[in-house]
Amino acid sequence: MVLPKVSREYRSQGSGYRALKLQESTVSQPQDSEVLIKVHAVSLIFRDLLVTNGAFPGTKENVVPCSDMAGEIVAVGSKVSAWAVGDRVCADFTLDHTHGEITPQAQATCLGGPIDGVLTEYITVPAHSLVRIPEHLSYEEGSTLPCAAVTAYNGLTGPRPVKGGDWVLVLGTGGVSMFALQFAVASGANVIVTSSSDEKLKLATKLGARHVVNYKTTPKWDEEVLKLTNGKGVDHVIETGGSGTVEKSVGAVSYGGYIHIIGAVSGGDAAIPIFPTIFKAINYRGIQIGSVEKFEEMNRLIEARQIHPVIDKVFSFENAPDAFAHLESQKHVGKVVIKVA
Numbered sequence: 001m002v003l004p005k006v007s008r009e010y011r012s013q014g015s016g017y018r019a020l021k022l023q024e025s026t027v028s029q030p031q032d033s034e035v036l037i038k039v040h041a042v043s044l045i046f047r048d049l050l051v052t053n054g055a056f057p058g059t060k061e062n063v064v065p066c067s068d069m070a071g072e073i074v075a076v077g078s079k080v081s082a083w084a085v086g087d088r089v090c091a092d093f094t095l096d097h098t099h100g101e102i103t104p105q106a107q108a109t110c111l112g113g114p115i116d117g118v119l120t121e122y123i124t125v126p127a128h129s130l131v132r133i134p135e136h137l138s139y140e141e142g143s144t145l146p147c148a149a150v151t152a153y154n155g156l157t158g159p160r161p162v163k164g165g166d167w168v169l170v171l172g173t174g175g176v177s178m179f180a181l182q183f184a185v186a187s188g189a190n191v192i193v194t195s196s197s198d199e200k201l202k203l204a205t206k207l208g209a210r211h212v213v214n215y216k217t218t219p220k221w222d223e224e225v226l227k228l229t230n231g232k233g234v235d236h237v238i239e240t241g242g243s244g245t246v247e248k249s250v251g252a253v254s255y256g257g258y259i260h261i262i263g264a265v266s267g268g269d270a271a272i273p274i275f276p277t278i279f280k281a282i283n284y285r286g287i288q289i290g291s292v293e294k295f296e297e298m299n300r301l302i303e304a305r306q307i308h309p310v311i312d313k314v315f316s317f318e319n320a321p322d323a324f325a326h327l328e329s330q331k332h333v334g335k336v337v338i339k340v341a
């Protein structure tokens with residue numbers, strides 16, 4: 001195969017997604033331990049909005065945004081033996097986070113932040129960052145896995161992994177939350193989903209949610225969750241809301257339960273309430289995406305249960321800024337994807 005010499009890529013000016021600049025760059029050929037990937041699809045995450053607004057700490061100037069892609073290997077370095085041209089792959093969100101806990105050194109290799117990301121036609125990455133895409137998934141579906149799916153899976157499989165019959169509370173119907181719903185259902189748990197929209201909650205029910213709660217029409221949703229669990233509360237909260245939701249998550253969790261601190265979509269500046277935390281012996285766990293090892297483990301569950309990611313809408317590469325606008329509108333359920341090739 002004749003290797004490409006140029007790649008079209010978007011670069012951020014730090015002044016919003018409408019200012020993303022589509023330009024050409026030279027394709028760098030893979031070094032000994034690297035592979036060159038033809039990017040087929042990219043999926044967006046909440047952080048991409050902050051990165052393109054210049055509001056995400058530690059972002060490289062004029063960065064190529066986005067962290068989540070699925071593609072096909074088109075060239076391998078001379079020392080790469082585990083991968084071949086034609087393999088369908090994703091790169092881990094954090095290129096050097098191969099296993100175990102995150103480190104500051106690995107954190108410096110998060111795609112689409114401190115280093116250039118994946119909103120490009122071709123990308124070179126180290127072979128150790130790669131994960132094979134489950135066979136039953138398309139490239140668009142595969143592109144949704146690196147951040148949202150691995151984060152949800154990591155949340156549910158920490159020191160006390162989710163078990164059949166556990167209760168899991170999932171906040172909202174965004175990317176992380178829909179994967180958490182699907183993985184928890186696949187693991188035999190009872191899942192409660194909250195959302196601002198009854199329409200979105202209908203989809204959550206179709207995906208296996210046992211109960212749904214509209215947090216707009218039921219502002220005391222923590223009390224509702226306690227009622228639904230016969231006063232006990234949930235074993236796990238997938239906490240994507242942050243300051244605006246954490247007090248109610250504390251109300252909704254069981255004694256000794258886990259609150260997995262993941263996101264901050266609700267804004268606000270409330271702190272974790274100390275006394276209820278002590279009385280209920282609550283466990284908080286900060287989640288930072290996950291390693292290549294976690295990603296591979298998650299893919300085994302996805303394959304075993306033939307899980308298909310929830311994709312809300314697919315945009316063309318040329319219309320990538322519209323995909324950002326759609327994510328920002330929060331009209332979506334699950335993932336927003338850009339088809340690149």
Ligand SMILES: NC(=O)c1ccc[n+]([C@@H]2O[C@H](COP(=O)([O-])OP(=O)(O)OC[C@H]3O[C@@H](n4cnc5c(N)ncnc54)[C@H](OP(=O)(O)O)[C@@H]3O)[C@@H](O)[C@H]2O)c1
Nearest residue numbers: 046151172173174175176195196263264265266287288289
């Ligand atoms: N720590 C990590 O490793 C990690 C990894 C991935 C993401 N995150 C973070 O997790 C958060 C979610 O990410 P995402 O990619 O899933 O975002 P997303 O796809 O943009 O989802 C956002 C959804 O959050 C829900 N929401 C907004 N305000 C809410 C509130 N007050 N209460 C409950 N739900 C609310 C909305 O759902 P409804 O419309 O249904 O109400 C909205 O659609 C973000 O803060 C992101 O940065 C962290």
